[in-house]
Amino acid sequence: MYIRLGRWSFTHPRLVVAIWVALLASIFVSVGTIGDAFDDALEVPGSDADAGFSVLEENFGGVGAGAEGSIVVISDAPVTDASVQHVFVDLISDVQGLDGVASVRSPFGENQDGQISTTGDLAGRVAFASVALSPELNQTEAGELGIEILDLAEQAERDGIRFEVGGAALAGFEPPETELIGLSFAVVVLILALGSVLAMNITIAVALAGVGGGLALTVLFSNLFTVPEFATTIGAMIGLGVGIDYALFIVNRYRRSLHDGFAPLDAAGMALDTSGRSVIFAGATVVVSLLGLLLIGVDFIAGLGIAAAATVAMTMAASVTLLPAALGFAQDRVGITKVRGLVASGGIAALLLGIGLSIQPFLIGLPIAAIALALGSFVAPLKRVVPDRPPKPVRESFWYRWSHGIQARPWTSALVGVAILVVMSIPVFDLRLGFSDESNLAESTTTRQAYELLSDGFGPGFNGPLLLATELNAPDDIDALVTLAETLASVDGVASVKGPIPNDADNPTAAILQVVPTTSPQDVVTETLVQTLRSDVVPAAMAGSGLDVFITGTVAANIDFSDYLASRTIVFFGVVLALSFLLLMMVFRSLLVPLKAVIMNILSISAAYGLVVALFQWGWGASLFGIDGAPIEPFIPMMLFAVVFGLSMDYEVFLLSRIKEEYEHTGDARNSVADGLAATAGVITAAGAIMVVVFGSFLLEDVRVIKLFGFGLASAVFLDATLVRMLLVPATMELLGDKNWWLPAWIDKVLPNLNVEGSRPDRPSESGPDPIEPRQAANV
Numbered sequence: 096m097y098i099r100l101g102r103w104s105f106t107h108p109r110l111v112v113a114i115w116v117a118l119l120a121s122i123f124v125s126v127g128t129i130g131d132a133f134d135d136a137l138e139v140p141g142s143d144a145d146a147g148f149s150v151l152e153e154n155f156g157g158v159g160a161g162a163e164g165s166i167v168v169i170s171d172a173p174v175t176d177a178s179v180q181h182v183f184v185d186l187i188s189d190v191q192g193l194d195g196v197a198s199v200r201s202p203f204g205e206n207q208d209g210q211i212s213t214t215g216d217l218a219g220r221v222a223f224a225s226v227a228l229s230p231e232l233n234q235t236e237a238g239e240l241g242i243e244i245l246d247l248a249e250q251a252e253r254d255g256i257r258f259e260v261g262g263a264a265l266a267g268f269e270p271p272e273t274e275l276i277g278l279s280f281a282v283v284v285l286i287l288a289l290g291s292v293l294a295m296n297i298t299i300a301v302a303l304a305g306v307g308g309g310l311a312l313t314v315l316f317s318n319l320f321t322v323p324e325f326a327t328t329i330g331a332m333i334g335l336g337v338g339i340d341y342a343l344f345i346v347n348r349y350r351r352s353l354h355d356g357f358a359p360l361d362a363a364g365m366a367l368d369t370s371g372r373s374v375i376f377a378g379a380t381v382v383v384s385l386l387g388l389l390l391i392g393v394d395f396i397a398g399l400g401i402a403a404a405a406t407v408a409m410t411m412a413a414s415v416t417l418l419p420a421a422l423g424f425a426q427d428r429v430g431i432t433k434v435r436g437l438v439a440s441g442g443i444a445a446l447l448l449g450i451g452l453s454i455q456p457f458l459i460g461l462p463i464a465a466i467a468l469a470l471g472s473f474v475a476p477l478k479r480v481v482p483d484r485p486p487k488p489v490r491e492s493f494w495y496r497w498s499h500g501i502q503a504r505p506w507t508s509a510l511v512g513v514a515i516l517v518v519m520s521i522p523v524f525d526l527r528l529g530f531s532d533e534s535n536l537a538e539s540t541t542t543r544q545a546y547e548l549l550s551d552g553f554g555p556g557f558n559g560p561l562l563l564a565t566e567l568n569a570p571d572d573i574d575a576l577v578t579l580a581e582t583l584a585s586v587d588g589v590a591s592v593k594g595p596i597p598n599d600a601d602n603p604t605a606a607i608l609q610v611v612p613t614t615s616p617q618d619v620v621t622e623t624l625v626q627t628l629r630s631d632v633v634p635a636a637m638a639g640s641g642l643d644v645f646i647t648g649t650v651a652a653n654i655d656f657s658d659y660l661a662s663r664t665i666v667f668f669g670v671v672l673a674l675s676f677l678l679l680m681m682v683f684r685s686l687l688v689p690l691k692a693v694i695m696n697i698l699s700i701s702a703a704y705g706l707v708v709a710l711f712q713w714g715w716g717a718s719l720f721g722i723d724g725a726p727i728e729p730f731i732p733m734m735l736f737a738v739v740f741g742l743s744m745d746y747e748v749f750l751l752s753r754i755k756e757e758y759e760h761t762g763d764a765r766n767s768v769a770d771g772l773a774a775t776a777g778v779i780t781a782a783g784a785i786m787v788v789v790f791g792s793f794l795l796e797d798v799r800v801i802k803l804f805g806f807g808l809a810s811a812v813f814l815d816a817t818l819v820r821m822l823l824v825p826a827t828m829e830l831l832g833d834k835n836w837w838l839p840a841w842i843d844k845v846l847p848n849l850n851v852e853g854s855r856p857d858r859p860s861e862s863g864p865d866p867i868e869p870r871q872a873a874n875v
Contacts (some may be wrong), residue, residue: 147647
């Protein structure tokens with residue numbers, strides 16, 4: 096099937112490209128017509144916070160559960176002075192007139208509800224107006240509204256009066272540009288790895304086609320599932336990395352087959368039957384792992400999994416259909432590179448780097464590329480063809496010598512590699528899952544400034560109040576809540592208590608209390624306070640009342656969400672690792688090879704988690720990346736594991752299948768490892784380097800979650816492609832020798848055979864030239 100698919104796509108390039116253009120056009124038209132409906136709602140069915148939100152929705156119209164922002168003012172004079180008050184009231188009036196604003200609660204007048212600071216150095220000088228958003232606004236529209244409010248606020252500022260716009264809902268989400276840094280690096284690495292500008296262009300173009308289609312599908316899926324807005328960035332990050340890698344593996348195999356003397360058509364079929372199988376296997380594994388997140392039972396997590404899986408699936412499909420079609424246009428000219436192509440590629444790489452880093456001098460890359468292409472047909476030096484050097488024999492390569500060096504001291508190499516990974520994993524034991532608050536946004540953002548003004552003016556816990564909600568059985572149940580409020584006010588960690596507040600003064604059916612902690616929303620003390628109130632204080636105070644009091648609000652919901660995911664994470668890991676073991680056992684017909692792979696996966700991923708904890712939770716070196724120590728978002732470990740599992744399977748299959756091929760051919764356990772490593776190390780290193788830079792470049796973004804996910808992926812891929820593949824694999828393979836390929840006979844009989852190696856002819860076909868006319872390639 097793979098050979099037929101590769102040959103058919105290769106011989107019908109125009110049709111395949113037309114199908115892809117039509118497919119992408121239909122998806123993009125649908126996006127333009129339908130739009131998006133991203134949603135960051137965190138709901139855990141059956142949780143205390145979820146039950147509280149239901150009470151609020153049914154009895155208070157959703158108060159406390161809907162999207163809300165704030166306009167914060169700080170002034171040199173008291174905010175109650177006529178000069179300040181007049182400016183703020185005019186601003187509130189302007190904001191109330193904006194589409195998408197349901198209401199604005201002013202800090203002045205009879206409805207003022209503790210909205211002017213009364214203590215500390217900023218007493219009387221900080222105030223805020225609460226902005227309730229229309230419920231029909233989606234995230235994108237809310238972000239655009241936040242920009243409008245900020246523009247009005249900046250226009251209203253005067254000497255001694257400063258406004259900031261707070262609230263995550265109004266912060267919006269800016270699409271990242273730093274992925275262009277990874278692309279610029281990929282341009283250089285791919286030219287070095289493939290030795291061809293045209294091969295580089297094909298690889299990147301196919302990856303971008305797949306990523307573009309996947310991101311568009313993500314937008315469409317947001318109308319069917321709960322998909323957070325930053326899912327597009329995570330999808331782009333994953334899709335770009337795996338898309339370039341998948342295309343690199345296939346193009347590299349095609350180029351090597353051409354060097355071995357195969358005709359282009361045969362080379363395309365072989366590339367799909369070998370590397371293409373590995374791509375399908377690895378890509379399908381990533382997709383299945385990501386879709387496994389649907390089993391967690393949380394819409395938010397399911398949406399992330401669906402978005403990432405859609406992008407990976409599209410890049411995989413492009414790699415095995417659009418890529419051989421592009422090779423059909425290129426034929427054997429894929430190895431021809433002229434000086435003008437190198438100069439133009441360097442200019443484009445510099446341009447992408449400049450845009451990604453926002454550094455103007457690099458933008459000169461555009462005229463350099465344009466001049467090189469314009470003059471390339473007339474200026475002799477630019478027309479010169481760069482020699483296409485054939486691959487060096489594997490037994491003359493650095494990696495062959497490296498493998499034998501590791502195999503000469505297998506115990507030392509294995510113990511050193513394991514020790515490094517174990518030491519890196521130590522911080523995992525202090526992993527704390529939770530959501531960071533707005534104090535972790537970039538200092539330059541108005542959301543961060545508003546958060547800090549409220550914290551300084553009203554106390555750290557003011558940004559994350561707890562809401563206690565209950566339905567009443569009788570009007571006199573309010574008396575029990577008054578007693579509860581008095582009890583809560585005396586609890587350590589509680590700054591203030593407001594209420595009880597009934598939903599109807601004459602005939603109340605429900606009531607709420609607002610509890611402001613003394614600590615910030617992300618502080619571990621706040622989490623402890625919520626647990627103490629739920630387990631001890633509230634049940635004791637309400638004993639005998641017949642009332643069910645639920646602790647809810649954003650902070651409580653985040654805690655419930657984190658606890659729920661923590662309880663499901665180990666189960667998810669176990670399922671993924673078991674699947675990994677079974678798949679590898681089917682592929683390699685071995686018991687010990689997949690067992691080693693699972694153990695090494697655990698070591699490398701736990702080491703990556705350790706680095707994440709050290710940087711993002713402990714704050715080691717965090718100032719270099721503009722972040723502060725905070726809990727680790729609870730969905731990150733699951734997402735990282737699902738993605739890295741698939742990527743490591745890709746490298747594992749690519750390397751071990753070549754080792755097994757050599758072993759079956761020679762029966763030499765020692766040299767088969769060195770030969771297999773030498774044959775694959777170059778492309779694995781190139782693929783890993785591209786992924787590390789693509790993922791690592793997201794550390795330059797402002798959004799903490801994006802930084803965290805990018806760093807986690809970059810760390811995991813780096814460790815997997817270096818310590819694991821280049822150190823632990825040859826060392827452990829040497830220690831076990833022939834036992835690597837041992838499989839009990841009874842297991843061999845019942846275990847399905849999963850072939851990801853394909854058929855590999857030993858010599859070029861003698862069937863003559865390809866039955867198609869050579870097509871002119873865009874020879875840059």
